[in-house]
Amino acid sequence: MIESTQLIIGLPESGKSTFIGALSFVAERAEVPSAMRLVKLGTEDDRINGLIECWLKCERPGRTLQAGEQMVTLLLEDSATSGDDSSRCMLVLPDLAGETFEHQWTDRQCTRSYFELAATVNQVVLFVHAEKVEEPLRIEELLDMAGAVPESEPKPSLPTQVVLVDLLQALVHPPFLPRAMRVAVVISAWDLVEAVQAKAGEVSQTPSEWMKSRLPLLQQYLATHNDTLTWRVWGASAQGGSYDDQETIEQLRAEPHQERRIRLVSDTTTTYDLTEIVHWLLRGGTHDEAGP
Amino acid sequence: MTDEEATDLAGQESPEPTADEEATTEAVDLLRGGALTPSEVEWIATGRPVRIVVLAGPSGSGKTTLVGSIYERFQKGQVGELAFAGSLTLPAFEERCELARASSGKPTPDTAHTPRQEGFHYLHLCVQAPGPPTNRHDLLFADVTGEMYQEAKDSSEVCRGLSIVRRAHALVLFLDGVALVESATRHACIEDARRLLRRLLEERMLGPATAVELVYSKWDEVLSSQTDGLAGTLSAFDAYLTAQVRPYVGAVRTHKTAGSPKRQPELGVGWGVDSLLGALTAPPAPPHFHLGDPPRRAPRDFLAFREGYCAQLHLWSKPR
Numbered sequence: 187m188i189e190s191t192q193l194i195i196g197l198p199e200s201g202k203s204t205f206i207g208a209l210s211f212v213a214e215r216a217e218v219p220s221a222m223r224l225v226k227l228g229t230e231d232d233r234i235n236g237l238i239e240c241w242l243k244c245e246r247p248g249r250t251l252q253a254g255e256q257m258v259t260l261l262l263e264d265s266a267t268s269g270d271d272s273s274r275c276m277l278v279l280p281d282l283a284g285e286t287f288e289h290q291w292t293d294r295q296c297t298r299s300y301f302e303l304a305a306t307v308n309q310v311v312l313f314v315h316a317e318k319v320e321e322p323l324r325i326e327e328l329l330d331m332a333g334a335v336p337e338s339e340p341k342p343s344l345p346t347q348v349v350l351v352d353l354l355q356a357l358v359h360p361p362f363l364p365r366a367m368r369v370a371v372v373i374s375a376w377d378l379v380e381a382v383q384a385k386a387g388e389v390s391q392t393p394s395e396w397m398k399s400r401l402p403l404l405q406q407y408l409a410t411h412n413d414t415l416t417w418r419v420w421g422a423s424a425q426g427g428s429y430d431d432q433e434t435i436e437q438l439r440a441e442p443h444q445e446r447r448i449r450l451v452s453d454t455t456t457t458y459d460l461t462e463i464v465h466w467l468l469r470g471g472t473h474d475e476a477g478p
Numbered sequence: 479m480t481d482e483e484a485t486d487l488a489g490q491e492s493p494e495p496t497a498d499e500e501a502t503t504e505a506v507d508l509l510r511g512g513a514l515t516p517s518e519v520e521w522i523a524t525g526r527p528v529r530i531v532v533l534a535g536p537s538g539s540g541k542t543t544l545v546g547s548i549y550e551r552f553q554k555g556q557v558g559e560l561a562f563a564g565s566l567t568l569p570a571f572e573e574r575c576e577l578a579r580a581s582s583g584k585p586t587p588d589t590a591h592t593p594r595q596e597g598f599h600y601l602h603l604c605v606q607a608p609g610p611p612t613n614r615h616d617l618l619f620a621d622v623t624g625e626m627y628q629e630a631k632d633s634s635e636v637c638r639g640l641s642i643v644r645r646a647h648a649l650v651l652f653l654d655g656v657a658l659v660e661s662a663t664r665h666a667c668i669e670d671a672r673r674l675l676r677r678l679l680e681e682r683m684l685g686p687a688t689a690v691e692l693v694y695s696k697w698d699e700v701l702s703s704q705t706d707g708l709a710g711t712l713s714a715f716d717a718y719l720t721a722q723v724r725p726y727v728g729a730v731r732t733h734k735t736a737g738s739p740k741r742q743p744e745l746g747v748g749w750g751v752d753s754l755l756g757a758l759t760a761p762p763a764p765p766h767f768h769l770g771d772p773p774r775r776a777p778r779d780f781l782a783f784r785e786g787y788c789a790q791l792h793l794w795s796k797p798r
Contacts, residue, residue, distance in 0.1 A: 402556075
């Protein structure tokens with residue numbers, strides 16, 4: 187008997203696949219302590235194995251992805267209470283490429299399989315990539331920017347935070363039923379946030395502070411629903427560095443303890459253990475549960 | 479969920495799609511995200527109290543721009559003490575903001591003109607005031623198009639067609655700052671607003687349950703122009719509102735706003751909307767009773783009779 191199902195959602199290229207690869211590595215290796223252990227891969231072992239392999243090789247997982255919905259599931263159990271049925275949870279990424287979530291905004295539809303899965307879920311991991319936050323400029327802002335020239339055929343642009351709020355709202359609006367949920371917001375590529383702040387000589391922001399400054403609409407939405415949403419924010423660096431830099435890649439590959447490439451930053455702690463997010467969704471925590 | 483169920487969840491590939499698999503590829507409709515129809519509003523209103531906010535003003539007076547600017551302000555953070563708590567019409571808001579964005583390719587910010595359409599459509603914005611969840615307010619914004627505004631002030635029949643005003647928590651009446659700056663258009667602009675208010679009162683469309691929020695839009699135009707005599711004109715209009723309108727409605731307040739301040743961009747998008755939003759989410763005014771006659775020649779009893787009679791014949795809200 188599995189106690190709960192956890193749903194991973196987020197726009198394309200928001201770091202979900204790398205996260206799954208790194209989390210699977212941590213949860214699978216007995217020699218690496220973690221809050222949750224991997225009990226069983228889903229039926230798509232090759233996808234999981236492919237994601238772990240990409241992560242170990244420091245390659246972008248995009249090459250393994252194909253168009254269309256590809257579900258990935260992981261069965262995990264609480265390390266402290268293993269064997270207890272209630273300690274198990276199924277972590278589900280319904281669409282590896284993330285197209286489902288992008289189309290949800292434009293088509294106002296989802297697939298029946300996603301609907302049936304999401305309708306039963308009350309634990310959600312919401313991904314956002316720190317460097318892929320679209321904030322459309324207003325015309326006067328563009329004109330204020332010296333030397334800026336409007337594109338000849340500008341692409342329509344949507345604010346990322348609006349789409350993320352829409353994704354979350356959709357889970358509690360018809361045809362879904364309103365319900366209480368636990369939401370883990372994961373800001374991927376957190377190392378890039380820290381690097382930019384360090385370079386600018388700025389005081390490092392906590393993940394919650396970053397969300398309030400860069401995604402204020404999402405932050406407000408979460409904070410105003412403390413009666414039904416319990417939420418927490420993490421910054422995750424699952425890769426360990428940029429895959430664009432060959433020197434970084436060599437350093438990452440040379441690390442004897444690959445889990446040390448990972449950094450999971452909450453407002454109060456730092457760890458390599460990505461399964462802490464799953465554990466918090468399953469068990470809750472003693473602090474920092476609800477938003478400000 | 480069992481392991482077997484988990485296996486089912488992951489799905490099995492097979493060469494021939496089964497009926498179950500076909501069912502999983504079937505699309506499920508989510509909420510449209512477009513402006514809400516009256517029946518959709520009824521559905522929301524059955525679950526929780528809503529506040530209908532009717533925006534009325536001449537074409538180009540900045541109604542759509544102002545609502546869009548409220549939405550854009552929340553994207554930067556709280557507006558005053560109010561926080562964004564959701565919207566069923568995010569795509570509709572996005573559509574309205576599109577022409578003000580650099581991605582539109584337009585040289586200056588613009589807003590799409592609201593077309594005349596069958597029935598009213600509503601933009602939904604949920605905002606949270608400080609305090610418990612009960613301080614959350616569902617605001618539903620509906621436009622009275624410029625054409626309807628012009629016709630309603632001149633025609634009792636058209637005015638009565640604005641049945642939405644009877645259900646409104648607030649009537650937001652727009653006075654275009656550009657028109658106020660020019661002495662040639664200033665008095666006509668105010669007279670139009672005055673005539674609409676009088677017509678609405680005469681037709682009993684406004685009452686103690688509705689607040690009148692006067693919005694002086696495009697106030698950046700006023701701030702950056704010579705406006706001799708404007709202060710006196712507005713003061714006289716205020717006196718009219720206090721004496722002739724306030725006794726019959728829930729409240730009368732005025733707000734100076736600039737949704738997209740082109741003349742003074744430094745004011746920022748949605749300048750002044752804090753005051754308007756604060757008013758729209760304020761507790762309703764306690765009921766008050768006015769002992770004098772409403773501004774109408776016909777006796778009250780006759781009006782009450784006529785209202786009941788029309789309602790009985792389903793004429794009151796018949797589309798005109």
